[in-house]
Amino acid sequence: MPNIKEIARKAKVSVATVSRALNDDPKVTPETKKMVLKIADELNYRPNIVARNFAKKTSNIIGLILPDITDEFFSELIKGVDEVTYQHNYFTMVISSHRYLQLENTLNSVLRNGLLGGLILLVPNIGKNLKQILSQTKIPFVIISGGMHTTDYDVVSVDNYQGAYDMTIYLIKKCGYKKIAHISGPSENDDAKIRVKAFKDACRENDITIPNNFLAEGDFTREAGVRLGMELLNLKNKPEVIFAANDMMALGCYDAAAKKGLSIPDDIAVVGFDNIFVSQYLNPPLTTVSAQIEDEGKKAAELLIEKIKNKNSSGNQPKKIKIATELVIRHSTKSIK
Amino acid sequence: MPNIKEIARKAKVSVATVSRALNDDPKVTPETKKMVLKIADELNYRPNIVARNFAKKTSNIIGLILPDITDEFFSELIKGVDEVTYQHNYFTMVISSHRYLQLENTLNSVLRNGLLGGLILLVPNIGKNLKQILSQTKIPFVIISGGMHTTDYDVVSVDNYQGAYDMTIYLIKKCGYKKIAHISGPSENDDAKIRVKAFKDACRENDITIPNNFLAEGDFTREAGVRLGMELLNLKNKPEVIFAANDMMALGCYDAAAKKGLSIPDDIAVVGFDNIFVSQYLNPPLTTVSAQIEDEGKKAAELLIEKIKNKNSSGNQPKKIKIATELVIRHSTKSIK
DNA sequence: AGGTACAATGTAACCGTTTACATTGCAGTT
DNA sequence: AACTGCAATGTAAACGGTTACATTGTACCT
Numbered sequence: 001m002p003n004i005k006e007i008a009r010k011a012k013v014s015v016a017t018v019s020r021a022l023n024d025d026p027k028v029t030p031e032t033k034k035m036v037l038k039i040a041d042e043l044n045y046r047p048n049i050v051a052r053n054f055a056k057k058t059s060n061i062i063g064l065i066l067p068d069i070t071d072e073f074f075s076e077l078i079k080g081v082d083e084v085t086y087q088h089n090y091f092t093m094v095i096s097s098h099r100y101l102q103l104e105n106t107l108n109s110v111l112r113n114g115l116l117g118g119l120i121l122l123v124p125n126i127g128k129n130l131k132q133i134l135s136q137t138k139i140p141f142v143i144i145s146g147g148m149h150t151t152d153y154d155v156v157s158v159d160n161y162q163g164a165y166d167m168t169i170y171l172i173k174k175c176g177y178k179k180i181a182h183i184s185g186p187s188e189n190d191d192a193k194i195r196v197k198a199f200k201d202a203c204r205e206n207d208i209t210i211p212n213n214f215l216a217e218g219d220f221t222r223e224a225g226v227r228l229g230m231e232l233l234n235l236k237n238k239p240e241v242i243f244a245a246n247d248m249m250a251l252g253c254y255d256a257a258a259k260k261g262l263s264i265p266d267d268i269a270v271v272g273f274d275n276i277f278v279s280q281y282l283n284p285p286l287t288t289v290s291a292q293i294e295d296e297g298k299k300a301a302e303l304l305i306e307k308i309k310n311k312n313s314s315g316n317q318p319k320k321i322k323i324a325t326e327l328v329i330r331h332s333t334k335s336i337k
Numbered sequence: 338m339p340n341i342k343e344i345a346r347k348a349k350v351s352v353a354t355v356s357r358a359l360n361d362d363p364k365v366t367p368e369t370k371k372m373v374l375k376i377a378d379e380l381n382y383r384p385n386i387v388a389r390n391f392a393k394k395t396s397n398i399i400g401l402i403l404p405d406i407t408d409e410f411f412s413e414l415i416k417g418v419d420e421v422t423y424q425h426n427y428f429t430m431v432i433s434s435h436r437y438l439q440l441e442n443t444l445n446s447v448l449r450n451g452l453l454g455g456l457i458l459l460v461p462n463i464g465k466n467l468k469q470i471l472s473q474t475k476i477p478f479v480i481i482s483g484g485m486h487t488t489d490y491d492v493v494s495v496d497n498y499q500g501a502y503d504m505t506i507y508l509i510k511k512c513g514y515k516k517i518a519h520i521s522g523p524s525e526n527d528d529a530k531i532r533v534k535a536f537k538d539a540c541r542e543n544d545i546t547i548p549n550n551f552l553a554e555g556d557f558t559r560e561a562g563v564r565l566g567m568e569l570l571n572l573k574n575k576p577e578v579i580f581a582a583n584d585m586m587a588l589g590c591y592d593a594a595a596k597k598g599l600s601i602p603d604d605i606a607v608v609g610f611d612n613i614f615v616s617q618y619l620n621p622p623l624t625t626v627s628a629q630i631e632d633e634g635k636k637a638a639e640l641l642i643e644k645i646k647n648k649n650s651s652g653n654q655p656k657k658i659k660i661a662t663e664l665v666i667r668h669s670t671k672s673i674k
Numbered sequence: 675a676g677g678t679a680c681a682a683t684g685t686a687a688c689c690g691t692t693t694a695c696a697t698t699g700c701a702g703t704t
Numbered sequence: 705a706a707c708t709g710c711a712a713t714g715t716a717a718a719c720g721g722t723t724a725c726a727t728t729g730t731a732c733c734t
Contacts (some may be wrong), residue, residue: 352720
């Protein structure tokens, strides 16, 4: 395996010159550079990235920390991130935080073992421990999270508020529903929290009151959708529509409705959030909120790479990027005006 | 950021001893080891992986090369791979080969830049160029592919033959279909080729003749499913059932049937392969073949790590691992006996 | 007591590249 | 001709570990 020493020997120059030629240093004459590159090419030389990263004490690997779950969300995210990192000659390392139990361990080693030049961190919220850990790291990072108000970090998030707000307004104004239930995500999850808030705000602004038992806390899984959907449908005074905080739980509501022999949207309407692939194929097709997740990955990666490149000129304001949402109206609701 | 030199100073031993203590070398006394570890812990020391990999001329990063497409298949695969690598203290690096145009470039750099300690390569087939490149590399690799007969490599693959064979037999024997069409994947794709072969074999063995126009070549996309499904349904003598080589194309056939106003399975039956998430929610739910893809990832990673650890004791026979398939019978076919 | 064997530890080279600093050579200035 | 300044190149240290080899110390044998 050829190295710069060998090239140097063959080219009758020093290793420093070879290094400079390979790195486009303007301090080498065009002729020297050409000659060195020619020899490097003949030897089919590839720089040893490990040695380079080691010498420069940097890394061209970007870590992407994800929770343990398999989800089409993640593959889109990965794709977006990878596309951008690839263009900038970085590598993407997907790191599962293995059930978040180990998130702190994972972070602690990964932030300090020199392997990463930057980090994209997907977390349900930004808690105290996390802040503590992040405050000590030197490597640039970007957070993908729900988008709660944290002035301290660069974060990119789906515009949960607008999405859930638009959906609620649609249910109230376009469809004319008055009895609206919401199955939320886990209360410690920022995305979930914001969707709840938007839902409540939109209801309040339109004089829709929400009975306590119309607010159920789920965990984004289909099973939770089934269980809580069932509970809502068993209420004496059941809702006209269930707004599930994600499509997977909406899907569970479909199951619940089927079990009860109720037809969607006539007996009960259901809407979701995420626009996962399956939603368009449900019977009836699910009305939901979509967001460009691949774009979210791209934006996060772009922001991170920008941060890495401007590492010295620090002190910039943390950036907040919101990924726009879009209402996808299909056939799981109807107008009851 | 503490390093072994600092630990050595604090512990009043040499760096060699520190290194040995940290690496469980039996040549250090238990007391020395304990003392060193205590100091390392106090300093909150983390070894610099880049330096370590550099010094040892190895890497604990495993590359997973995937094509450019987003697919739930990939996220399951990634999960399986990561689970195993994580357990063995390796990292997983997902590398998109960006449309396979660049596969050769990607491979050429990635196999020689020192970044990877092993490679899992997902490819549609193992061609001449690929063989050429792989023959030159020193780093251990495992291929995930269709499973054509290649004696030279360690390959893990879904048991395409058995899966497609079982499905065809099911269509013939259980359902009683005699007019069976097949929409295949791209002819250069090994998975696709094998599925076709199994289909033909099963038909021949049961005296089912396949008219030429009952064999259509698709490309695994939904659009191909629509287009070719349409063509098949437009035949004067149309098939009773379409066996699509994957669920995504089966889904396209659903669309085609809907366009023609045909009902599944009464007017036309449709079956697929893969059992993607959406298939159970189609109307009617799709009969298909499932394989544990996460398991495929795990098996590939296990095999690779075994190879890495036995790198010296080479010369073992290449291993072939087949991931079992299972027929998933739902409601897109019926018995017409 | 002297010698041997081995266990524990230390010394220093090494991995491939970058880069601060040193050196060289040449053009331009006086 | 001597000097200055700068461009091109060279020398060697540095990055943080690992490890071959050297050294030391101690237990055991004769």
